[in-house]
Amino acid sequence: MINDIKKILVTEQQLTQRAAEIADEIEKDYNGEDFVAISILKGGFVFMADLIRNMKSNVQMDFMVASSYGNSTTSSGKLEIKKDTSIDLNGKNVLIVEDIVDTGRTLSNLKENFLDRGAKSVKICTMLDKPSRREVEVFVDYTGFQIENEFVVGYGLDYAEKYRNLPFVGVLKEEIYG
Numbered sequence: 594m595i596n597d598i599k600k601i602l603v604t605e606q607q608l609t610q611r612a613a614e615i616a617d618e619i620e621k622d623y624n625g626e627d628f629v630a631i632s633i634l635k636g637g638f639v640f641m642a643d644l645i646r647n648m649k650s651n652v653q654m655d656f657m658v659a660s661s662y663g664n665s666t667t668s669s670g671k672l673e674i675k676k677d678t679s680i681d682l683n684g685k686n687v688l689i690v691e692d693i694v695d696t697g698r699t700l701s702n703l704k705e706n707f708l709d710r711g712a713k714s715v716k717i718c719t720m721l722d723k724p725s726r727r728e729v730e731v732f733v734d735y736t737g738f739q740i741e742n743e744f745v746v747g748y749g750l751d752y753a754e755k756y757r758n759l760p761f762v763g764v765l766k767e768e769i770y771g
Contacts, residue, residue: 594756598746598763603738605760608720608748611737612640615718616647618735619688622716628686629653631678633699635757636692639749640720640737644690655680659699672702683711692749693721697731704731721745721762738762744770 632641634656645652658676687707694700700717707715718735725742744767746752747759752770756763 594759597756597766597769598759599766601761601763602740602743602745603721603748603762605748608640608737608761609643612643612720613647615735615737616644619644619716619718620648620650622734623650623686625650626686627651627653628688629655629678629680629682630688630690631655631657632690633692633703634658634676635754636749636751637690637720639757640692641690644718653680653685657703659703672699682707684713687712687715689715689717691717691719693723693745694719694731694733694736695723695726697727697729700733701729701731720748721750 630641630645630652632638632654638656641654645654655678656676657674657678659672659674689700689703691700704715704717716734717731719733720737722733722736722739723742724739743764744752745762746756746765747762749757750762751757752765756765
């Protein structure tokens with residue numbers, strides 16, 4: 594598996610440190626207000642676990658399966674919700690926790706969806722951001738790392754359901770997915 598990685602982009606230590614920093618920023622911004630952190634599965638679960646472990650306040654957690662990728666390396670542009678939230682979001686502050694923001698389509702649609710359901714506020718937190726790939730403008734409140742347009746795996750990110758368990762973010766060799 595490690596032989597499939599072209600280079601390590603973000604180390605395990607950098608990920609751990611940045612998750613702690615973002616958790617502090619989030620807690621300061623919410624200033625004691627309750628909020629629901631919703632991880633977009635499957636990729637966002639590792640990042641959310643690290644965020645939550647660094648928070649001192651009480652946080653509700655939920656999970657959602659929504660994607661515009663399937664088993665492809667490029668977005669289809671069509672949002673598919675396979676598992677919805679189980680918490681009623683009406684009147685709640687919502688923090689969407691995502692692994693990567695690429696085209697912006699998924700998060701733009703999700704934010705609108707949560708606001709339509711009566712969420713008090715919706716903020717977006719992502720481990721990785723690829724602004725050069727943006728097709729739909731979406732404001733990201735908390736960003737771990739901005740990256741170039743490379744296909745990355747690890748720390749929850751996958752290619753065809755593989756590589757999620759790598760403790761770092763690495764660039765996948767093109768011959769693996771190309």
